[in-house]
Amino acid sequence: MKDGSGTLLTLAVFFATMSLFAIGGANSAVPEMHRYAVSVQHWLTDPEFSETFALAQLTPGPNLIIVTLIGYHVAGVIGGLVTTLAMCGPTCVFAYFVGRTSDRFKGAAWHSALSRGLVPVTLGLLASSATVIATTSDYSRLALVITAGTAILAFFMRVHPLWAFAAAAALGFAGMV
């Protein structure tokens, strides 16, 4: 909370720009948020970033609510609101007009090429997000075991996130590995 309006402007510009590149949802943009908030601006430390991510995961609602928490951490309630607006404003206006006109290009060839072309990119981004969270949370053995265990369980069976989070929180709380 250094100088108020300058920080708010920085938050707004960064999140508004980033939102336009958040393909595949807010989770794809986690590495970019980490790069900027931790490495460039030093708003948060690595552990604070992954704790913020964890809190957002524990909150019901859209995943992009993590940006509200980052904004709140940087500049209080106003920061949270500004960040959320910046994250949603431009993309919502875009989505609104696409939604109103999308019947016109339904089934167009470029439509299908675009969605198929975006799949591998989204995949690479999500893999990066998982890596960022796994490596910033902690290098402890327990953290690695929880990450690997959840990944394997969720790959082979349906795991409700809430159960996974509850079990992991209990393990983390109890374990001093």
Added chain:
Amino acid sequence: MTSSAPIPAAADPQSAPSSLSPDPRPETASPPPSQPPSLDEIFFAFAKISLSGFGGVLAWARRMMVEERKWMTPEQFNEVYALCSFLPGGNIVNFSIIFGGRLRGPLGALASLAGLLGPPLILILIIGAIYAHYGDLPGLRRALMGVASAAAGLMMATVAKMARPLFRDRAVVGPLIACATFVAISIMHWPLPYVLLVIIPVSVTYAWRHG
């Protein structure tokens, strides 16, 4: 929440469409009512969707829109979902905007957005305030570390599931693009816009040529 609750979509985006298995009934069997829902109905429907969904809301959106309120047919839901999956920004946020906007114009879009974002916004600000006070407690930090690690694991499982068809269909280029994106972001730490402005045209052009 019962054990039959669907897995929230964002934790597992790719399996969501399959878990929302196509309704066998033809579109004409459950037409949406001719009278569009009112603004406050839209607001409360999205508030309920938002508060029901942990780690992602898409499955709950389908349950509410298609099954409970019958405001959309399964086909309409799939069409809007497909549209949202490649628009930038939060998928479910875009979904709410397109849904509200098509039914009731700008005010409809605002009503659905306010319903979707309002409750979690208030919740997360309260959580943020509590965390600011008690965030240094070692027990809390360790518990959150556990949650973050589990969330990373869930994401890895999603990535592995998404990667399977990619390796089946386009043996070389798709995985190569996924790996290049990963290296650029995770290892080189290049800014997202620059990376995407190069990699998306390459990937989409390839998909276009080899459709």
